[in-house]
Amino acid sequence: DTGVSQDPRHKITKRGQNVTFxxxxxxxxxxxxxxxxxxxxxxxxxxxxxxxxQLEKSRLLSDRFSAERPKGSFSTLExxxxxxxxxAMYLCASSLVGLAGRTQYFGPGTRLTVL
Amino acid sequence: AQSVTQLDSQVxxxxxxxxxxxxxxxxxxxxxxxxxxxxPNQGLQLLLKYLSGSTLVESINGFxxxxxxxxxxxxxxxxxxxxxxxxxxxxxxxxxxxxTYKYIFGTGTRLKVLA
Numbered sequence: 001d002t003g004v005s006q007d008p009r010h011k012i013t014k015r016g017q018n019v020t021f022x023x024x025x026x027x028x029x030x031x032x033x034x035x036x037x038x039x040x041x042x043x044x045x046x047x048x049x050x051x052x053x054q055l056e057k058s059r060l061l062s063d064r065f066s067a068e069r070p071k072g073s074f075s076t077l078e079x080x081x082x083x084x085x086x087x088a089m090y091l092c093a094s095s096l097v098g099l100a101g102r103t104q105y106f107g108p109g110t111r112l113t114v115l
Numbered sequence: 116a117q118s119v120t121q122l123d124s125q126v127x128x129x130x131x132x133x134x135x136x137x138x139x140x141x142x143x144x145x146x147x148x149x150x151x152x153x154x155p156n157q158g159l160q161l162l163l164k165y166l167s168g169s170t171l172v173e174s175i176n177g178f179x180x181x182x183x184x185x186x187x188x189x190x191x192x193x194x195x196x197x198x199x200x201x202x203x204x205x206x207x208x209x210x211x212x213x214x215t216y217k218y219i220f221g222t223g224t225r226l227k228v229l230a
Contacts, residue, residue, distance in 0.1 A: 004158075031216065042119075042205050042220030043159070056215050091158055101216055102147050102166055102209055106159040 002026070004107035006092050012113045013082055020078045021110045025094030031101055032075050034067060036060065037089040037109070049075060050097070082114045117142045119206055121221035128196055129229050136191040136224045138180075138206030146208040148189040149218070150180055153203045162204070165189065201228045 005024045013019050025032050030051050035043035046065070047057045051072035061067075064082075069075040079086055089111050093104035118141045128134045140146060147166050151159040163174040170182040180191045189206060203225050207218040 006158075033217065035218075040124075040222070042207075042222050043218070044220070045215075045217040048215055048217060056217070093159075095216065099166060103149070103161060103164060104216070104218065105161070106151070108158040111156070 004092055004094050004105055006090075006107040006110050008110060009108060010111050010113075012115065014115050015082060015084060017082055018078065018080045019082060019112065020076055021090055021092075021112075023075045023077070023092030023094075023107060025074070025092070026105055027073075029094035029096055029105070030072065031095045031097060032069055033093040033095075033104060034075070034077055035091040035093065037091055038087075043091055046077075079112075082112075084114045087112055087114045117146070117208060117210060117219045119208055119219055119221035121206055121224050123224045124222065125225045125227065127227045127229060130198055131195045133194050134192065134196050134200075134226065136204050136206075136226065138189045138191065138221060140187050140189065140206075140208045140219075142187075142208060142210060145211040147211060148180075148182055149207040149209070150178070150189070150191050151205045151207060153205065153223075155202075159205065162191070196226070196228045198228050198230060200226060202226060 007022045033048040034046040037043040049069040064080045067077045089109045091109045092107045095101040095104045120139045149164045150162040165182045173179045203223045206221040
C-alpha cells in the first residue's frame with residue numbers, strides 16, 4: 001500500500017496561467033475526491049469520481065476548473081486562467097465503496113500560489 | 116444543511132497534561148464522524164472514526180473520542196499529551212444517506228503542546 005500521491009507538491013504560477021495537478025490514488029480504490037483548503041480553514045469538497053465517472057461537482061468548482069479520471073486510475077485537476085483567489089492547498093483522497101469507503105485516505109496535497 | 120463547528124481555533128497545553136478538542140455538528144440525518152490530524156505542509160491523516168457500534172472510539176496513539184448523539188458532539192480527548200502531538204486537528208462528518216460519501220470539515224483546532 002503506497003498511499004495516495006500527488007504531484008507537484010508545490011506550484012507557483014502567475015495570474016492568468018493554466019496549471020494541472022495529478023493525483024494517484026491507492027490502487028484498489030475506485031472512489032477519488034478533490035478538496036481545497038485555504039489558510040485557516042478546513043478542506044472543502046470540490047468533486048468526486050467513482051471509477052472514471054465524475055458524479056458530483058461542488059458549486060466551488062467554477063467553469064475554470066476541470067477534473068478528469070480517464071481510466072479510473074489517476075486523476076488530474078486543471079485550473080485555467082488562474083486567479084489569486086485560487087491560491088490554496090489542493091488535496092486528493094481516495095476510498096473504496098461500501099462501509100469501508102466511508103474512510104477517505106488523503107494525499108500530501110499540492111500547494112498552489114498564484115502571484 | 117450539514118455543518119461542523121470546532122469552537123476552539125487554538126488550544127495551548129503543557130506536556131503531559133490532558134486535552135479535549137471539541138467538535139459539534141449539525142445534520143438532519145445520521146452521520147459518520149471522523150477526526151483527522153494535519154502536520155505542517157502535509158496532508159490529512161486519519162486519527163479515528165465512528166461508523167457504528169461502540170460510541171467510544173480509540174486511536175493507537177492514545178486519543179479517544181465519544182459520539183454523543185443527543186448533544187451532536189464528537190469531542191477528542193487525550194489524557195496526557197506529548198510534544199509530538201502538536202498539529203492541527205480536523206473534525207469531519209459524512210451523511211449516512213449520502214451516495215457521495217463527501218466530508219464536511221470543521222475549521223480545525225491548532226493544538227500546541229508546550230514543554
